[in-house]
């Protein structure tokens with residue numbers, strides 16, 4: 001039986017919009033359903049507003065350091081409502097851009113919550129639409145631990161609409177969101193305690209980078225506690241929150257922020273009425289072409305739990321559009337060498353293998369690292385230092401990983417990611433002329449491997 005459409009996309013976030021736009025541009029008949037703001041998590045509750053908040057928070061250091069350069073910046077004051085209003089205005093502009101991207105491509109946008117009602121059928125906004133293929137790109141939501149009083153805490157979604165900045169905050173978690181938002185709060189003057197349940201946060205990153213970040217964050221005044229978890233939250237008579245920790249201590253705070261991971265929490269999608277399967281964490285299982293066990297249904301982005309990053313979601317959405325409608329241009333997504341940055345203050349940037357992962361994978365390695373006070377801080381009394389690190393295969397001289405903690409680490413590592421993707425050797429790094437004076441030049445001037 002002929003269907004109404006070639007592709008029905010559920011979710012107009014990073015992955016869904018990319019797939020819908022490419023598929024429509026390839027000539028497919030496409031509709032996309034979205035029940036919230038266009039652009040999904042990245043645009044509305046993630047990367048973009050987060051980065052604006054990070055920029056806002058970074059002014060604290062600029063004001064503190066300006067005096068050493070002769071500026072007098074007396075008593076700088078911060079107004080949360082201004083940052084929030086300006087952020088909201090820019091996000092509304094981006095929502096409009098996403099709308100016009102879909103319109104220009106010729107994809108139909110249907111406002112409403114979509115539900116799968118068969119391998120080729122979706123119900124949305126009172127309409128039943130059929131399609132040869134359905135692409136599910138509904139993303140993930142923040143998870144809250146199951147502890148008494150958890151409802152008194154907030155999650156990252158709430159941070160972007162907080163009516164007031166808290167005076168004190170307790171951040172729970174040790175991943176990207178925890179360190180980024182703890183840095184935002186700290187930069188904006190909040191007294192922040194961050195707790196992480198194991199020995200050291202930022203699991204999966206190079207150990208040296210994790211330790212260096214820990215030390216730098218502490219220098220910024222973050223009260224970072226490890227082997228510490230939250231067991232219960234209570235509201236006190238004065239409105240403050242009393243947090244009970246597994247160490248036996250209690251802590252009084254104005255805000256508990258759970259940054260304890262994101263997962264697929266939706267229950268009304270109808271996907272589970274099809275043959276599609278999920279793993280133990282609820283992530284949808286797909287094959288190499290993002291096809292679920294129901295052959296007409298595909299899934300991409302955070303929902304499949306591979307790498308919860310916008311550029312990965314974009315690449316997966318594009319791969320599905322090409323696979324279905326332009327196979328001649330299809331290229332599989334390369335999950336090796338995904339560069340990534342953590343926009344804490346200071347930033348972390350990383351691509352490729354950390355020291356410990358390289359050893360675990362059987363490489364014989366040489367490690368080059370450099371720790372120093374960046375030139376910009378030499379006139380100031382700031383105690384901070386940056387760390388730059390290269391992990392090199394001792395047998396074939398290939399650079400396996402490049403890692404950095406310091407200002408603009410994300411900007412710097414993006415360029416190095418191209419070099420690693422091209423298979424650059426340490427010798428080629430050495431033969432590259434430096435840009436002087438920069439922090440990044442250390443990546444091409446480190447000569448002596450660490451003992």
Ligand SMILES: Cc1cc2nc3c(=O)[nH]c(=O)nc-3n(C[C@H](O)[C@H](O)[C@H](O)COP(=O)(O)OP(=O)(O)OC[C@H]3O[C@@H](n4cnc5c(N)ncnc54)[C@H](O)[C@@H]3O)c2cc1C
Nearest residue numbers: 011013014015040041042046047114139301302308309310
């Ligand atoms: C605080 C935070 C900061 C982040 N920072 C970064 C960063 O700096 N860099 C980076 O690369 N990544 C970052 N990420 C991760 C990034 O935002 C995600 O990986 C990316 O947005 C995933 O895209 P997606 O299309 O899979 O899902 P989403 O963008 O979440 O889109 C899913 C869409 O589906 C819609 N939807 C769900 N169910 C339905 C339904 N039944 N019907 C209709 N619509 C539906 C949702 O409303 C949503 O718009 C951050 C995430 C967070 C939370």
Ligand SMILES: NC(=O)c1ccc[n+]([C@@H]2O[C@H](COP(=O)([O-])OP(=O)(O)OC[C@H]3O[C@@H](n4cnc5c(N)ncnc54)[C@H](O)[C@@H]3O)[C@@H](O)[C@H]2O)c1
Nearest residue numbers: 145173174175176177178259260261262308309341342343
């Ligand atoms: N800059 C970026 O690219 C960026 C920024 C933010 C988020 N993201 C993406 O979004 C994903 C989700 O971010 P996230 O920080 O929520 O997840 P995460 O998986 O990075 O970190 C979750 C943290 O919470 C801890 N945790 C989990 N359950 C807990 C519990 N019950 N009690 C105490 N601690 C608990 C984990 O040990 C971990 O440290 C990230 O993995 C990342 O892929 C990317």
